[in-house]
Amino acid sequence: MSEDKSASYHRSRSKSFKKTLQDSFLKDEGVVAGESSVISQKVHVEPPDSEGTVYIYSARDAGLTYLKLIEQNLVLHIDVFHNPADINIFDLADRIRFTISNYLDLTEDVSPEMLPEREMLILNLAQRIYLKTNHGEGTVLSPASCPSPPGAQLPGHVHILAKIPDKYYGLVYFLVDQIEKAISYQGYNLRPVNKLVPIHEQTASEEFPLGVPLTHNDAESPLEVKLQNCSQVLVAMAEQLGGLEIAESFMELISPLQTISLSRFGKRYPCMDKILEDLAKLGYIKKEAFGYSFTNIGKELKKFLKLHRKELAAQIRKAIRHIPPSPGATPSGHFCRVKSHFSAFYDKRKAVDRDRDNWYNPIAIPETVIKAAKRSILQDKTKFEIKEQDLMVFKKRCKAPVDICMVVDCSGSMKGAKLQAVQWVAEYLVLTTRDKVALVSFQERDAHVIVPFTKSYTNLHHNLLNLQPEGLTPLAKGLVTALDLIAKSKPRNPLLALITDGKPNTPLFSTDPVADAIKVCTDFPKNKIRFIIIGIDPSKEFIPRLAEAGQGNYYLVDDIDRSNLINIMRSERKTSTQTKSK
Amino acid sequence: MKSYLQLARHEGNNTLFETVEMAILSSLWGVPLHLHAEGLRGTGKTTIMRAARDIFPPITRIKGCLYNCDPEKPHCPFHKAMSPQEIAEIGSEEIPMPFLEISHSAKIGTIVGSIDLAKITDSANPTAAILPGIIPQAHRGVIFIDEINRLADTSPELTDVLLDVMGTKPGRVQIEETGLPVVEIPVQVSVWAASNPDEEPGPLEETRRQLADRFDMVIDMGRTHDPDSIAEILKLNSHVRMYEKEVSQDYKAMHQKARKELQNIAARYTNLDLPDFLRNYIARIYVKYDLESLRAIEAIQHAALLNCALKRRDTVLVSDITKAFPLALRHRVDSEILTRIMNSAPDSSSSAVKVTSPFESAAPAREPSAAAAAAAAAAAAQEPAPAQAKEKSFMSPVLSFLGIKGEKENHS
Numbered sequence: 006m007s008e009d010k011s012a013s014y015h016r017s018r019s020k021s022f023k024k025t026l027q028d029s030f031l032k033d034e035g036v037v038a039g040e041s042s043v044i045s046q047k048v049h050v051e052p053p054d055s056e057g058t059v060y061i062y063s064a065r066d067a068g069l070t071y072l073k074l075i076e077q078n079l080v081l082h083i084d085v086f087h088n089p090a091d092i093n094i095f096d097l098a099d100r101i102r103f104t105i106s107n108y109l110d111l112t113e114d115v116s117p118e119m120l121p122e123r124e125m126l127i128l129n130l131a132q133r134i135y136l137k138t139n140h141g142e143g144t145v146l147s148p149a150s151c152p153s154p155p156g157a158q159l160p161g162h163v164h165i166l167a168k169i170p171d172k173y174y175g176l177v178y179f180l181v182d183q184i185e186k187a188i189s190y191q192g193y194n195l196r197p198v199n200k201l202v203p204i205h206e207q208t209a210s211e212e213f214p215l216g217v218p219l220t221h222n223d224a225e226s227p228l229e230v231k232l233q234n235c236s237q238v239l240v241a242m243a244e245q246l247g248g249l250e251i252a253e254s255f256m257e258l259i260s261p262l263q264t265i266s267l268s269r270f271g272k273r274y275p276c277m278d279k280i281l282e283d284l285a286k287l288g289y290i291k292k293e294a295f296g297y298s299f300t301n302i303g304k305e306l307k308k309f310l311k312l313h314r315k316e317l318a319a320q321i322r323k324a325i326r327h328i329p330p331s332p333g334a335t336p337s338g339h340f341c342r343v344k345s346h347f348s349a350f351y352d353k354r355k356a357v358d359r360d361r362d363n364w365y366n367p368i369a370i371p372e373t374v375i376k377a378a379k380r381s382i383l384q385d386k387t388k389f390e391i392k393e394q395d396l397m398v399f400k401k402r403c404k405a406p407v408d409i410c411m412v413v414d415c416s417g418s419m420k421g422a423k424l425q426a427v428q429w430v431a432e433y434l435v436l437t438t439r440d441k442v443a444l445v446s447f448q449e450r451d452a453h454v455i456v457p458f459t460k461s462y463t464n465l466h467h468n469l470l471n472l473q474p475e476g477l478t479p480l481a482k483g484l485v486t487a488l489d490l491i492a493k494s495k496p497r498n499p500l501l502a503l504i505t506d507g508k509p510n511t512p513l514f515s516t517d518p519v520a521d522a523i524k525v526c527t528d529f530p531k532n533k534i535r536f537i538i539i540g541i542d543p544s545k546e547f548i549p550r551l552a553e554a555g556q557g558n559y560y561l562v563d564d565i566d567r568s569n570l571i572n573i574m575r576s577e578r579k580t581s582t583q584t585k586s587k
Numbered sequence: 588m589k590s591y592l593q594l595a596r597h598e599g600n601n602t603l604f605e606t607v608e609m610a611i612l613s614s615l616w617g618v619p620l621h622l623h624a625e626g627l628r629g630t631g632k633t634t635i636m637r638a639a640r641d642i643f644p645p646i647t648r649i650k651g652c653l654y655n656c657d658p659e660k661p662h663c664p665f666h667k668a669m670s671p672q673e674i675a676e677i678g679s680e681e682i683p684m685p686f687l688e689i690s691h692s693a694k695i696g697t698i699v700g701s702i703d704l705a706k707i708t709d710s711a712n713p714t715a716a717i718l719p720g721i722i723p724q725a726h727r728g729v730i731f732i733d734e735i736n737r738l739a740d741t742s743p744e745l746t747d748v749l750l751d752v753m754g755t756k757p758g759r760v761q762i763e764e765t766g767l768p769v770v771e772i773p774v775q776v777s778v779w780a781a782s783n784p785d786e787e788p789g790p791l792e793e794t795r796r797q798l799a800d801r802f803d804m805v806i807d808m809g810r811t812h813d814p815d816s817i818a819e820i821l822k823l824n825s826h827v828r829m830y831e832k833e834v835s836q837d838y839k840a841m842h843q844k845a846r847k848e849l850q851n852i853a854a855r856y857t858n859l860d861l862p863d864f865l866r867n868y869i870a871r872i873y874v875k876y877d878l879e880s881l882r883a884i885e886a887i888q889h890a891a892l893l894n895c896a897l898k899r900r901d902t903v904l905v906s907d908i909t910k911a912f913p914l915a916l917r918h919r920v921d922s923e924i925l926t927r928i929m930n931s932a933p934d935s936s937s938s939a940v941k942v943t944s945p946f947e948s949a950a951p952a953r954e955p956s957a958a959a960a961a962a963a964a965a966a967a968a969q970e971p972a973p974a975q976a977k978e979k980s981f982m983s984p985v986l987s988f989l990g991i992k993g994e995k996e997n998h999s
């Protein structure tokens with residue numbers, strides 16, 4: 006090949022190489038080049054015993070990871086793999102400087118008066134390329150010998166970070182070639198790469214302990230970030246434990262002197278171990294010989310809670326109101342709804358003029374007749390007739406609040422997330438509606454009114470803290486207690502919601518606990534109590550029978566969780582206030 | 588009523604002081620900035636916002652123009668068609684930057700404008716003219732609405748008006764009066780609002796999402812528990828009682844000084860801009876976290892510039908953006924997402940980050956070595972002073988003159 010031909014060949018190769026790089030970078034991919042080089046803008050590593058395979062982490066930017074640059078996709082990451090060896094860095098740097106110069110000669114026409122500027126450009130590019138081998142590291146302009154400690158494993162690649170503008174990406178074509186040559190000339194073998202495997206890491210939020218990324222929670226973080234992290238951690242803890250008060254008393258137990266109390270606490274709140282683990286990951290606590298203790302930032306966290314209790318409580322209420330209604334989602338599992346009687350939805354005492362918005366409501370006959378009669382008199386009509394304008398309809402009771410009595414199984418099996426979800430939903434209902442909420446628990450051999458009908462969040466929340474699941478399932482007793490409460494409190498449009506995860510096993514009247522419960526349910530319709538059951542019932546037997554007896558809807562769910570409960574309660578509230586019939 | 592400078596600053600309310608100052612600066616730049624202070628009772632949000640008037644710089648308007656026409660770009664129905672000569676003949680006047688409040692009993696006509704009864708009943712020369720309402724009269728200034736959540740709930744018409752006023756910058760307001768053609772007037776008004784999200788009908792972002800999104804920044808108010816701050820509040824109060832007259836003279840001069848200072852800053856930093864890499868950083872946040880509102884990132888950018896100017900810095904830093912995140916995003920994303928976004932900023936104090944000179948080095952921050960450290964040091968020499976050095980807001984000298992500790996570091 007003549008000199009000219011060779012130049013134009015390399016020029017076009019370099020150009021198409023640049024295009025290849027740019028195309029694959031757009032797809033967050035890398036390129037295998039030469040014999041044993043990998044180029045990307047990401048982190049890529051060679052797994053142990055790779056046999057020519059390199060992993061590329063498409064979500065980890067090289068500039069961000071290695072150089073802490075804010076802007077991504079600025080840095081080329083080039084690895085040239087070789088058998089473990091001490092690669093001379095000065096030789097590499099010399100060759101690269103030489104390559105830059107050749108590359109510019111080849112691709113840019115330089116008039117003599119531009120020469121000083123070209124020299125500057127070479128220096129600039131050289132300064133932007135950083136090299137690391139086992140022998141040393143530094144920019145191409147200022148490499149430094151920096152032997153690794155004796156006994157350290159020899160790295161098997163030359164690591165290069167190049168922060169060069171993309172118009173110079175064609176340089177990489179020559180760079181890779183030159184480095185591979187250098188390794189060979191220094192007497193070492195290249196290790197061929199034949200496969201680049203993309204690794205997609207999960208970035209789901211669940212990965213973050215208590216919702217806080219691990220990366221920057223250190224002493225140098227800006228104040229705003231630290232405060233945000235504190236409140237995030239505390240709110241997450243309160244959410245998992247069921248209240249800020251509980252989180253606070255939990256934090257009091259984090260001390261080597263309280264190990265026994267802490268483990269007792271853990272029995273009651275199974276999620277504690279995970280919280281401890283997360284707190285440790287975030288550096289708020291550390292494990293010592295005799296138990297956990299707070300670090301300095303942990304002490305700050307504790308102080309933050311003391312100082313910002315009110316604000317945090319407000320934030321938790323906000324979070325409760327925010328429980329995603331998951332639009333369109335339906336509760337998982339089986340359920341059955343009985344037909345509702347339309348009369349429940351109209352106020353028979355209030356009739357209004359029929360208009361565009363209420364034309365489908367039932368017609369109020371007496372009121373319509375009276376109105377027509379009045380009009381006839383006023384208009385001096387001798388004949389009585391009803392015209393369209395006379396029609397009156399019953400008013401919908403859409404604004405009527407529904408008072409909800411939740412009857413909750415607090416036997417041992419409900420401990421943890423299930424009961425947590427119930428509490429959360431009770432609080433949600435109080436915060437987001439005008440309804441009153443009451444809660445009756447049944448456990449062991451007894452049932453208790455935990456919360457009488459209330460609209461006060463504080464009231465509800467404080468009473469709910471007393472909920473302590475254990476023991477057996479005296480369902481019938483629970484229903485009777487709820488019935489008494491409703492009879493006593495005279496709520497508006499009472500809705501009794503039974504939430505249970507198991508068959509009753511403690512009878513009330515007879516020896517058959519299921520029959521006893523069914524007997525109580527038959528009283529609901531005549532007391533005008535709407536009845537629903539949300540529960541887990543593997544036999545799919547006793548809940549439907551109960552619902553039938555109480556003429557209510559039932560929902561057999563796979564799990565008692567927030568989204569199930571909320572979706573059901575929301576739709577049940579709606580049917581209590583609106584009509585389905587035309 | 589206490590002067591703006593008399594109000595004690597502490598970690599719970601300092602952000603509101605700062606954003607209020609940002610908003611005043613923004614007004615001087617001709618960009619309305621809509622603020623919403625949310626907080627429990629007794630956090631002093633309305634007091635601070637109302638008192639901010641004390642340091643409002645003056646504006647120049649065409650003499651007597653109720654719409655506050657800028658003599659250089661008149662916009663009102665009377666002046667917009669006039670020639671510069673005609674306007675010069677009318678003359679101009681300086682008035683304090685307007686601060687008008689919308690009360691809950693205000694009629695919509697009072698707020699936007701209505702037919703001018705005085706003119707129509709003038710027997711000598713009856714004319715049908717529009718009397719501008721509170722909003723057009725607050726042009727180039729601020730309207731303040733307390734308990735915005737309740738007002739938005741009870742008055743849908745007002746919500747619609749606000750959506751128009753805050754929808755674009757500048758916004759617009761339509762005055763409709765039967766028998767007269769609809770008049771649409773551009774208004775450059777910052778809306779400042781306050782609410783207690785814990786009271787009926789709940790947080791604005793839940794009851795009126797669209798309106799909530801119109802607010803550029805939401806300030807989360809806290810109280811102070813720091814005994815020093817509380818003692819300071821007490822001291823200030825007794826001080827006022829004992830030397831009321833003298834002190835108020837003092838404060839008048841200080842207000843004047845603060846106004847001048849804000850005008851100086853506005854003039855000096857009018858061309859401040861975000862470096863590309865920070866703009867890209869914000870843009871990436873927008874894409875990565877799938878933020879719904881473009882307003883959010885506009886607010887982040889604008890707030891960062893304002894914060895930088897108030898700190899009298901020529902270069903916008905990562906820390907300016909970190910500061911803007913909670914303000915611009917708290918009402919727009921989940922708290923957990925906000926936490927993630929705030930932690931996404933690379934450590935603003937680390938050196939290799941914000942170098943933009945052509946000769947910057949690619950020295951790694953992770954694997955320190957002599958060479959790398961030297962390169963980093965060389966790079967550091969070319970960049971502005973580190974962000975984390977304790978910065979003073981423009982108010983600091985004023986406050987320290989009065990013996991008030993401004994901007995306390997939080998629970999250190």
Ligand SMILES: [Zn+2]
Binds near residue numbers: 652653655656661663
């Ligand atoms: Zn005018």
